[in-house]
Amino acid sequence: MIDQTLHIKNMVCDRCISTVEQILLRLEIPFERISLGEVVLKRALPLKEEQLLKKELKQVGFDLIADRNEMIVTRIKSIIIKSIYDDANFSNKNLSQLLTEDLAFDYSHLSSIFTKVEGKSIQAFQFAIKTERIKEFLEYNEKSISEIADLMGYGSAAYLSTSFKKATGLTPSQYRMNHIKSRNTLNSL
Incomplete structure (x- = not known):
């Protein structure tokens, strides 16, 4: 199993975790765990799916982070x-x-x-x-x-x-x- 860790800006509470979880479930993106600022996926995301996730996250005030x-x-x-x-x-x-x-x-x-x-x-x-x-x-x-x-x-x-x-x-x-x-x-x- 290949996992991919995504880092998400502006996740600051349990409600944020729940919101991100709902987005991942709705988009049918399998994940291992979600914590503040971080999501461990069960697989790498194709570019199109990553762009869709990024768009969905932006709509609720989050952003994917790529910079170390x-x-x-x-x-x-x-x-x-x-x-x-x-x-x-x-x-x-x-x-x-x-x-x-x-x-x-x-x-x-x-x-x-x-x-x-x-x-x-x-x-x-x-x-x-x-x-x-x-x-x-x-x-x-x-x-x-x-x-x-x-x-x-x-x-x-x-x-x-x-x-x-x-x-x-x-x-x-x-x-x-x-x-x-x-x-x-x-x-x-």
Whole structure:
């Protein structure tokens, strides 16, 4: 069996995985697995089928990636998003170690590629994703600011508040009290 791995830009959540799965099923393209930013097919795609898939993906905001550096950046983004949204031990993990273990590249190399492709650092991207996650927690009002700080790896509620205000212009309390809903989609970050 020959497999082909496709890298897909803008896959940032479980719904994205489900959407790509539905497209593959509708087009009758057999696949092994789908994860954030990646699809492993059971066979190589003929050019015509690849073009059709690309067209279908574009209609829902995704894009096939051919450039190696873009593939690495997409993988970095997927790892960061997954760790912030799905990993209960996120705050105890070192980002550079997590990325180097998963991608088998030196962190300085990954950082250089990311900055070159995205025009911002890995840390800036991680901070933007954390800010969106904090907004989500604040909007749902299910956790205290101290609990959010602990979950997001901030040393204290005061440090979270300072960082959040720097990013949004509001403290977490102000954001929550004013019922502000200004979240951004993850693929726009």
